[in-house]
Amino acid sequence: xxxxxxxxxxxxxxxxxxxxxxxxxxAFPITPSTxxxxxxxxxxxxxxxxxxxxxxxxxxxxxxxxIGASAAGARTLTATSSCGLxxxxxxxxxxxxxxxxxxxxxxxxxxxxxxxxxxEHSDSMGARxxxxxxxxxxxNQEAYDNFVMAYRIAEHKDVMLPIMACMDGFITSxxxxxxxxxxxxxxKDFVGEYKPEHFLLNKEExxxxxxxxxxxxxxxxxxxxxxxxxxxxxxxxDVAEEFEKISGRKYGxxxxxxxxxxxxxxxxxxxxxxxxxxxxxxxRDKGIKAGLLKIRVFRPFPAKELAEALKSCxxxxxxxxxxxxxxxxxxxxxxxxAALFKYKNQAEVLNLMYGLSGRDITVEDFEKVYExxxxxxxxxxxxxxxxxxxxxxx
Numbered sequence: 148x149x150x151x152x153x154x155x156x157x158x159x160x161x162x163x164x165x166x167x168x169x170x171x172x173x174a175f176p177i178t179p180s181t182x183x184x185x186x187x188x189x190x191x192x193x194x195x196x197x198x199x200x201x202x203x204x205x206x207x208x209x210x211x212x213x214i215g216a217s218a219a220g221a222r223t224l225t226a227t228s229s230c231g232l233x234x235x236x237x238x239x240x241x242x243x244x245x246x247x248x249x250x251x252x253x254x255x256x257x258x259x260x261x262x263x264x265x266x267e268h269s270d271s272m273g274a275r276x277x278x279x280x281x282x283x284x285x286x287n288q289e290a291y292d293n294f295v296m297a298y299r300i301a302e303h304k305d306v307m308l309p310i311m312a313c314m315d316g317f318i319t320s321x322x323x324x325x326x327x328x329x330x331x332x333x334x335k336d337f338v339g340e341y342k343p344e345h346f347l348l349n350k351e352e353x354x355x356x357x358x359x360x361x362x363x364x365x366x367x368x369x370x371x372x373x374x375x376x377x378x379x380x381x382x383x384x385d386v387a388e389e390f391e392k393i394s395g396r397k398y399g400x401x402x403x404x405x406x407x408x409x410x411x412x413x414x415x416x417x418x419x420x421x422x423x424x425x426x427x428x429x430x431r432d433k434g435i436k437a438g439l440l441k442i443r444v445f446r447p448f449p450a451k452e453l454a455e456a457l458k459s460c461x462x463x464x465x466x467x468x469x470x471x472x473x474x475x476x477x478x479x480x481x482x483x484x485a486a487l488f489k490y491k492n493q494a495e496v497l498n499l500m501y502g503l504s505g506r507d508i509t510v511e512d513f514e515k516v517y518e519x520x521x522x523x524x525x526x527x528x529x530x531x532x533x534x535x536x537x538x539x540x541x
Contacts, residue, residue, distance in 0.1 A: 149394075150328040156284070156319040159291040159326055160226075160252050160312070161186030165196050166334040167298065169250075170221035170341075173201040173212035177231040178264045179316040180254035184226055206231040210238035210249075217247040218356040220346030222298065224249065228316060229256035232270045236277075242309045243278025244372060245357045248301035249309040251279070252294065255417070255468075256316040257504045265505025266316040268416065268469040271445075272478040278372055280310040280379055281446040285420045287324040289443075290314040292396060295329065298338050299386045305378040315418040317505065333393055380447045400449040402441040403456055405431060409438025411520035412457055414483060415466040416442045419501065419508050426513035437517045448482050454490035461524035462495040463487070464516050466537075468502045476500070476534050495523040501537040512538055 154162065161183050164172070174184035190196045199216075203209045209225045217223040227235065232253060242249050257267035271281060280300060284290040293312045301310040314320055329337075345354055360368055380400065387398040404420075405427050406412060413423050420441040430437040440456055457463055465484065467477025475481070476498030484496060497519060501508050516537065523532075 150330065152326050152328050153323050154287060154326050155182070155321050155323050156287045156290045156314050157182040157254065157321065158186060159287045160294050160314070161190070162328065163291050163294040163334070164224065165190045166329070166331050167295070167338050168196045168335075169198055169224050171199045171201065171213070171216035171223045172225060173203050173209045173216070174225050175203050175206050175209045175227070175231065177206065177228050179256055179320045180226045180228040180231070180252065182320070183252050183254070206234040207238060210235040210242065213249050214238060214242050214245065214247060217242070217249050218245065218346065219348045220343050222341040224251065226252040226254070228254045229258045229264075229270045232274060233258055236274070239274055239277040239279060241357060244368065246307040246372065246375065247309055248298065248307055250294070250297045250301060251309065251311045253311045253313045254316045254320045255313055259504065263504040264316070266318050266418070266468070267503055267505070268467070271311060271313050272469040272471070274311070275446060275478060278308065278376070279446060280308055280376070282310065282312055282383075282444055283416050283442065284312070284314040284319060285418055285441060287319060287322070288326050288396070290319060291326060291328065292390065292394065292398065295334055295337065296386050296390050298341070300379065300383055302341060303382045304344070306375050306382050308372070308375050308379060318418040329394060337390070337393055376447045380449060383444055398443065400444040400452055401456070402443060404439040404441065406438035406440055406456060408436055408459070410436040410461045410524065411517050412438045412440055412460045413464045413466060413513065413516060414440045414442065414453075414457070414479065416445065416479065417468065419466070419468070422508060422510055423513045426510045426517065429510065430514065430517055435517065435521070442479065445479075450482070450486035451490060453483060454486045454492050457487070457494065458492055460494045462497070462520035464497040464499050464520055466499045466501050470500060470503065495520075495528050497523065497528060497532065498534040499537050500535070506538055508538055
């Protein structure tokens with residue numbers, strides 16, 4: 148029986164962790180993810196879970212300890228944000244190349260100067276090529292659901308890769324929303340026990356984790372890792388289908404909102420999609436065929452599926468909450484733009500930057516984007532409008 152609750156995003160993910168009861172959680176506090184290890188350590192102290200909680204001296208140590216625990220055969224997780232993720236940088240690549248299914252609750256925060264503690268996707272987008280699966284949440288419900296599904300994806304025998312379950316700092320992590328929880332035993336049965344095939348403490352098998360890879364073999368290891376990421380796409384869909392049976396909530400690689408007959412589409416990630424949906428509804432009431440494509444899974448990147456979903460649109464705005472300083476747009480714009488070209492989508496495309504360092508974006512801002520798309524569909528995209536910032540003081 149579903150449980151109705153009101154929780155912040157951090158509390159919701161921590162509750163999912165409590166229900167899963169993983170073996171080991173090393174963690175170091177950093178805003179706005181600090182509440183996550185705080186909640187989990189309270190669960191441990193109160194005897195609600197028997198997770199081994201390890202306070203460490205830095206985020207680099209946190210991921211190092213997670214790698215050691217996972218290599219030993221333990222179901223492992225950690226949490227961080229922003230420069231905490233940057234401090235783990237070296238170890239992110241180690242975790243992925245060692246094929247360790249670690250779960251990371253990432254609360255997105257700007258990784259930048261000047262110092263800022265608010266929402267941005269620059270931390271996770273900076274790590275997009277590290278070999279981790281990346282799944283994003285629009286709201287607290289999705290943050291909870293994504294973490295319940297995380298281990299089922301990461302630990303699948305055809306995947307065995309670490310996974311980042313991402314949510315927007317403060318907007319999702321600290322805002323309290325209505326949420327529907329699953330019962331403890333339902334989550335426990337769904338996630339199951341972790342039974343690794345190869346691990347360091349297996350006395351029946353002699354093995355090494357992360358040995359030096361000579362040129363004769365290292366490239367094959369990277370190819371196998373790439374195949375695992377390709378495999379993850381179908382596994383994510385299969386796990387979501389099973390999750391729908393126990394929750395009634397449907398997930399895919401992305402969400403199409405009123406997109407089936409849309410002339411104009413916005414593509415975005417995270418909490419801003421809720422605001423965009425309000426704009427879509429207002430415009431639909433006026434007879435304007437607006438739609439939204441919300442990216443849920445960024446790694447593996449569903450290039451072909453996205454191009455197919457957008458094939459009938461006349462104009463598309465790709466909206467990034469992270470700057471890649473390419474002088475052309477952000478990470479999503481680069482990847483989706485390449486996909487649209489590869490699959491011969493002829494829509495006009497705007498590459499828009501929004502919400503950096505927690506800057507608000509409103510329904511009216513999105514309505515203006517749709518106006519610009521309608522103009523671009525008729526008159527083409529002006530060169531000075533192709534890549535620009537939304538909501539900035541010029």
